Amino acid sequence: MSKAWRLVGADGNSYDSDRPGALGGHRRSRIYGRLDCRAALQAIARGGYVKNRVFFLNQTDARAAGYRPCAVCLPQDYARWKMQQDQAAASR
Numbered sequence: 001m002s003k004a005w006r007l008v009g010a011d012g013n014s015y016d017s018d019r020p021g022a023l024g025g026h027r028r029s030r031i032y033g034r035l036d037c038r039a040a041l042q043a044i045a046r047g048g049y050v051k052n053r054v055f056f057l058n059q060t061d062a063r064a065a066g067y068r069p070c071a072v073c074l075p076q077d078y079a080r081w082k083m084q085q086d087q088a089a090a091s092r
């Protein structure tokens with residue numbers, strides 16, 4: 001079995017997977033989103049994004065690794081994440 005895909009796991013560390021990642025992410029800004037995300041593709045086209053590009057097997061891993069949903073391609077997930085952030089801030 002070949003491990004052709006470099007993904008980021010739930011612990012935030014990279015590992016080699018035999019399955020491709022379903023989600024892309026940006027290591028510096030800690031955002032994850034769809035592979036065909038319009039905002040991500042624009043950033044890639046401008047350059048500078050690719051070296052920070054990471055991939056996740058699924059959303060569970062992305063969240064566990066400390067990434068947040070992209071507002072452009074995952075608006076519902078982003079809204080839910082934002083609400084949780086606001087609630088956490090209010091209870092502090």
Ligand SMILES: [Zn+2]
Binds near residue numbers: 038040070072
């Ligand atoms: Zn996106």
